[in-house]
Amino acid sequence: MGSPFSALPSRARPRERLLSEGREALSDTELLALQLRSGTTGASASDLATALLAEFGSLRRLGEATVEELARLPGVGNAKACSVVAAFELGRRLPLDDQPEVSLARASDVAQRARHSLAGLRRERAIVFVCDRRARLLHEVQLSQGTAARSLIEVREVLNAVLRHDGAAFGLAHNHPSGDPRPSQADVELTQDVASAAKTVGLRFLGHIVIAGDEWAEVKIRPSQRRLG
Structure with missing residues (x-):
């Protein structure tokens, strides 16, 4: 050697x-x-x-x-x-530790926070942003890292991450290594399930963001689409 x-x-x-x-x-x-x-x-x-x-x-x-x-x-x-x-x-x-108090009041806040952690990754990664009742960030929890094509995210995993860190609100984000930030049908269905489950256990869901390079998109669902479980 x-x-x-x-x-x-x-x-x-x-x-x-x-x-x-x-x-x-x-x-x-x-x-x-x-x-x-x-x-x-x-x-x-x-x-x-x-x-x-x-x-x-x-x-x-x-x-x-x-x-x-x-x-x-x-x-x-x-x-x-x-x-x-x-x-x-x-x-x-490192830059994620530079801000002692961060508020994730809207989808754009979640997107800006997620961009640094997810932009440029060649495998899909999912992160839960655990917040308190005032939407102040408490923890970032990496849920999974999948292949270049897909990541497996379970609703139970998302809720467990929030409850384990005594959260009252949370945002969800993942990246698309393909470079296209448009949510897939699977992203929409996951978001519906997460929103429904969060409501059931009394958690505030701040939204689901897809990051692709320097671009991002919020996974939108209409109130009528929310699943009741």
């Missing part, structure tokens, strides 16, 4: 540069190499990081890659792939 950075002069090693010069001084390749930690036969961690960036073309596209997509590339494997995906996911979640 290629040595991580030992073949480099100490002043050129990413770890030493991070310690002496700070994180801002490191290039994208050097930061990625630190996540990979080691290389492979005939290639250093820096070489592998360079190859990954070249393969995906940009940090954004690399950040959208799944563990499976990364792991099958030469020299990566499951451990390195998990480390890279975890680092990008932490970065994706």
Whole structure:
């Protein structure tokens, strides 16, 4: 296996540069190499990081890659792939902690909150935004992550997520990896069932949002369409 950075002069090693010069001084390749930690036969961690960036073309596209997509590339494997995906996911979640109090009073609020977590993902993911009685956000709960084509969301899962976190209101959002934000018939039927179930247990349903890239759409249902269970 290629040595991580030992073949480099100490002043050129990413770890030493991070310690002496700070994180801002490191290039994208050097930061990625630190996540990979080691290389492979005939290639250093820096070489592998360079190859990954070249393969995906940009940090954004690399950040959208799944563990499976990364792991099958030469020299990566499951451990390195998990480390890279975890680092990008932490970065994706970071801005969500910057706002001590967030109100989701309308569908557009849910959409703006969901966009950062869901835009650009290549697999479908569903999130429940658990709120208090004043629609202030308490928790974000990831329900599921499906294939590129579909995600399986159960009404019981949605309600359990809200009740488990002592919520009184909630919004639901998922993404369409296809890039088309228009709700499917399955989305409409799910929304009908969720709205009906929420009413039954006394929860306020703030709406269901579909995210596709930078676009979003609310899943609309008429009052007469709401199922009574």
